[in-house]
Amino acid sequence: VLGKCVLVRDPSFHGCGFRMIEKDNYDTPIVVEVRQNSPAKRSGLTEGDQIIYIETRNVQAIRSFDEMTLLIQRTFEETGQVTLVTLTGPGYQVLKRKGGYLQPDPFDYQLPFVRELAPRLCRIVLYNHEQDFGFTLQRGNPIHIKDVHPGSPAYEFGLRANDKILEINSRDTTYLSSDQIIEMIEASKRRRQLEILVIDPAGYEFSLKHAIPLNSLLPFVQSGQRRAASSRRGQQEAVYL
Known part of the structure; x- marks a missing residue:
């Protein structure tokens, strides 16, 4: 249900190698295409995954879809890799019903x-x-x-x-x-x-x-x-x- 995908830049491949979209009734971007032999494919990213974290940032705290896209692209280009935390569709719905990560602060590490x-x-x-x-x-x-x-x-x-x-x-x-x-x-x-x-x-x-x-x-x-x-x-x- 939960996955951590580390996309590492490949000199022989241009970009991350996946496409994501916004979708009604979802608060996170959804992966709709993963290209063969791409960094995304090798990381374990699959079609239908919900992206809930980009590096250490909860996507709920990112203002727009365009900002999410730019964050992924810049991190990948500047550091040579980007980490995405993902959920499958069913896992997303379970967490949403329970509150889970969709709460602004699902836990407080100061406690x-x-x-x-x-x-x-x-x-x-x-x-x-x-x-x-x-x-x-x-x-x-x-x-x-x-x-x-x-x-x-x-x-x-x-x-x-x-x-x-x-x-x-x-x-x-x-x-x-x-x-x-x-x-x-x-x-x-x-x-x-x-x-x-x-x-x-x-x-x-x-x-x-x-x-x-x-x-x-x-x-x-x-x-x-x-x-x-x-x-x-x-x-x-x-x-x-």
Whole structure:
């Protein structure tokens, strides 16, 4: 019912490769054509999809159909990709009946109980002789953190077991294979730092339910809080005042 389509520019293809229209009794644009071998086709966009988010913007907050079209075109041309969150027709009607995303503010990330569900951006750094970030992965869709070793860099910088991985070093992992993600993490070890956007299972389900796009640019993303440094690390590091 809910889909996240990342359209990536292809030098051999002109444009995004889909057509959308306005339609009576619908508050969102509807995809009516997806061209073969286009960025839209490869992203999973299909005819009949309702576009409910363009990047991080709810289409309900966009003033006109022309402005939606321009936003998609400019984002695609300037950044080389554009992310669309979509619903099938039946899914749209269900959400509309329930209120769902069509409410101006379907949820408020400032509320304490909701803020706990927000994505967390963890910037993990290896110090001194540390060679590993200190976590293991469980393959899946999306891939997630299986274990976090107590006292490890991952533990200290706020990573948790069962966190679902959304981005690695600002790159969306939606269409990356497990092997590609592992390779990116290994490369980050050589650079001795890793930036990883994660969300816990409850937050992930909450976001799916409310059709909330998830990326590190959103204003409600939390910074992974570093835990108090261990005495072992305190003995290893000199502090210059």
